Amino acid sequence: MSHPHPELSAPPKLPKNGLRVIPLGGLGEVGRNMTVFEYDGRLLIVDCGVLFPDDHQPGVDLILPDFAAIRDRLDKVEALVLTHGHEDHIGATPYLLRERQDIPLVGSELTLALLNSKLREHRLRQTPFYTVKEGDKISFGPFDLEFVAVNHSIPDALAVAIRTGAGMVLHTGDFKMDQLPLDGRITDLRAFARLGEEGVDLFLTDSTNAEVPGFTTAERKITPVLEQAFAESKQRIIVACFASHVHRVQQVLDAAVKHNRKVAYVGRSMVRNMAIARDLGYLTVPPGVMVEAKELADLAPERQVLISTGSQGEPLSALARIAQRTHNFVHLEEGDTVVLASSLIPGNENAVYRVINGLARLGARVVHKGNALVHVSGHASAGELLYCYNIVKPRNVLPVHGEVRHMLANGDLAKQTGVENVVYAEDGVVVDLVDGVASVVGKVECGYVFVDGQSVGDVTESELKDRRILGEEGFISVIVVVDSVAGKVSAGPEIHARGHAWADSDFEPIKQPIVDAVNRSLTEGTTDTYQLQQTVRRTIGRWVSSAHKRRPMIIPVVVEA
Template sequence: MTHDGSKTPPALDPDTLRVIPLGGLGDVGRNMTCFELNGKILIVDCGVLFPEESQPGVDLILPGLDYLADRLDDVVALVLTHGHEDHIGGVPYLLRQRQDIPVYGSRLTLAFVEAKLREHRLRDAVLHTVAEGERVDVDEFGLEFFAVTHSIPDALAVVVRTSAGSVLHTGDFKMDQLPLDGRITDLRGFARAGAEGIDLVMADSTNAEVKGFTPLERDILPNLERVFAEATGKLVVACFASHVHRVQEILDLAARHGRKVCYVGRSMVRNMAVARDLGYLHVPGDILIELSQLNDYPDDRVVVVCTGSQGEPLAALSRIANRDHPVIGINPGDTVLFASSLIPGNENSVYRVVNGLTRLGARVVHRGNAFVHVSGHSASGELLYLYNIVQPGNVMPIHGEERHLVANAELAVATGVPRERAIVAHDGDVVDLRDGVAKPVGRVDASYIFVDGSTVGDVSESSLTDRRILGEEGFISIVAAVDLRKGEVVAGPDVSARGFLEAPTVFDDVTTKIAAALDAALAEGVDDEHRLQQVVRRTVGQWVSSTYRRRPMIVPVVIAV
């Protein structure tokens, strides 16, 4: 089921549909898939991955866009399944390379994309709004869109029909049978498409390891209600800035409990304005107030809806917990509700914020001590429904780490998909679909592309390795000036360090050693800076390792005057 294809893929035959995941198969993030037929390329999603601590200083990670560098003119469409960052965050970086790639997506998705493109000063994008039920033909590809339920409104799945076969790409989805907005995942449509024939299903693996079913969003309502009922002071609710349904619940509860609502956080303010303008968010009466008005109301008459639910250090909630927010303070008796998931890896930051808020006297309600969040992704039970109703010839799990992809493939196998047709592919794997059979045929480069400050792709793995060493151990820098003709040290050695020990006398001993080593080398006739630097490096390296059992970076500079 897994494979080790490392070869270059063969030239593409006319009757073959080629599928190339450029991100999202191995990580939860940077989702992107290319479909290729007869020289034309269709892209589904173009998202970002947020870095973890082993990628220090990196702002964002892009999918393997480099694969498209020579093929940009062959791209006939970019389809976006929904408006989450891990599906649309990379769009500006792609359009920067060719701005007139036609982009297809639902109304809300494209509204979020437009705001993003404006920030990147990309004003000439070609955006086509589509909706569930619509069919669009783009060159070799016949697209049909289906409603799916997710933790953002207006999410779509897409069926891609071609002369070489048909693919159902689910995007992110769950099957809440009683969603708040009544817009359920279109299982009936999936059934019809399956009956017409789907050769390949590419389905969201995020929760494939989770037993059973994702609970209904409405099942958390009584618990949210109770938080409102019990709150005596200020109420602060943190959630994702794109979770329109969750914010709708908060607005409705606020109206019922006579509290005004104040959005805090740039993305929250922006997204909720977009969602309201487009009719996805219904704001009761004059319930909204500005941050500047917040302190005009008593604490028990307001709700702050803010970003920072993942403990992001610069977001509003962290600043509130650190008593560092210019307007919002927490007093004993206030309540803070985390109406959000806890993304694995964020535990330390989230609990640092929870502890800070607790110490200020807040009652903190989070998914660790109350049922106040449900996932936006299908659990294993829902994936079984999907496979049974579509009955695909092949599956290729997407959107997950290795463990999720494998679990998803196993579910397909359990419903009767032959094991050899349940393909656990990874980013960069090339899978060809022909005569109803999907098969890995090779690999292309889909490496991480790091965005760091204003640079894209200039930070390499070796820079990151240096950062890891510097971050763990710091560095010792040694500067000396030598007169190579006279064979003598004319200034220095000056030894200093950062992120290492700080007592000024720490380097007295080794400074003498370095001077002696340089004198000896010069006396032996060593006459280039590079070799003298090696002498310094060796001297300092031995000293620091034997004296402190540590390995800081050693940066010797010998300069010839």
């Protein structure tokens, strides 16, 4: 599979009775999931999530799917189906609704409740909501939908079967096959088998753990490890996890009751999400266990438990502020226990280890995935994927949700079970299902859309490159005054630098060469200030590269006297 299919052109017109699949995010990355299905001139969207930036995207808050490919056809969208409530599947929905506010939203009770809270934050009025559960069937235009229970690291996750005149598509969403889940809600393999008997023409499967052999560890395996951490701790316990991980919070609440501790939430998203989960019955809060975070200080340390956000080292999260001793009212003491009950999202390793080191420096005992079984994945490993392929027996497979290596590994598993046609695609690569055969037919424009503060889509890759240069190499400003009548430099250059240990005197050797280069350009008849600025940039740029082995951002200013 080439990256990113540069040889492909725009897709041809969709054949009559063909189904088109347009992934706008989530293929080639873990996050930003969004897939568009087109049939008979109508569109159905499955998921609309965000991707969180890495170190190469300084200043960026979120990354959205690129809606450009469907922007002029948003009136053709029948519905947006949300498979579950994680940010990488629902987080971009408010930005889509800014462009068309009345798109029907379809999802499970918890998923839509979490989304509705997000829409209120964005001050969007509630659009049509269709709450569904496993076993439900509902139609939107030419798309007949059926929902199947799947197990994941958030309650109420669903797979969706999409029936059209072109055949049936089964989209797993994110899933695993925990056989003893904490909420008793297992992935419905009987429904998968029934759909397989009917005939699944295209199977879109979660690829995240396709490289991991065997079966994903059950959530219940974590309970004894948490129990041990509680039993061994003589002081306060802080548990950091995702603000949506209802099952992990339930385990912590149960352990706290058993060890006679009180619990408080720290972090706005944690407080909000757990209130929603409790109100809807997905989280059972034993009476008398919860207190306000500020009230914990009145209790002995051995009776305190905090459940916090910040398991990924986010710089503004509660845990990061605790590690830096800048939190308003939580001050870590030597001997406290901190449990990081989450996975390491690729790209976050340095931030997480920075927080772990900060906590350890303050004297805390830090329990994390590297030294204890305090987190298990929410995604199916290779053994589970093989199981599904053998049950469903799909005619065509399109691996989704994962980096390129994950999707290739997933495709190999499908082939091992006898699937003859595995189609690989990435964001923007268009796949058509025609006469029961899926194939790549072209690609659409599909870039990253960056959210930077209140700005959406204004920051470009070029500007991010400038930010990286500023951060890594610093900048130099050069001001030159020229006398356009006399045709020579009349003042300067004045040179200032930031971002490196350069003194103004370090630039003395290059001042005369800049004057000579500008005078030469003026003598040759160049009077355009932009051209003269380029002369200054080239002259000092070559010198800095040669003398200091640096490539800083250079900001030349040429002023006519």
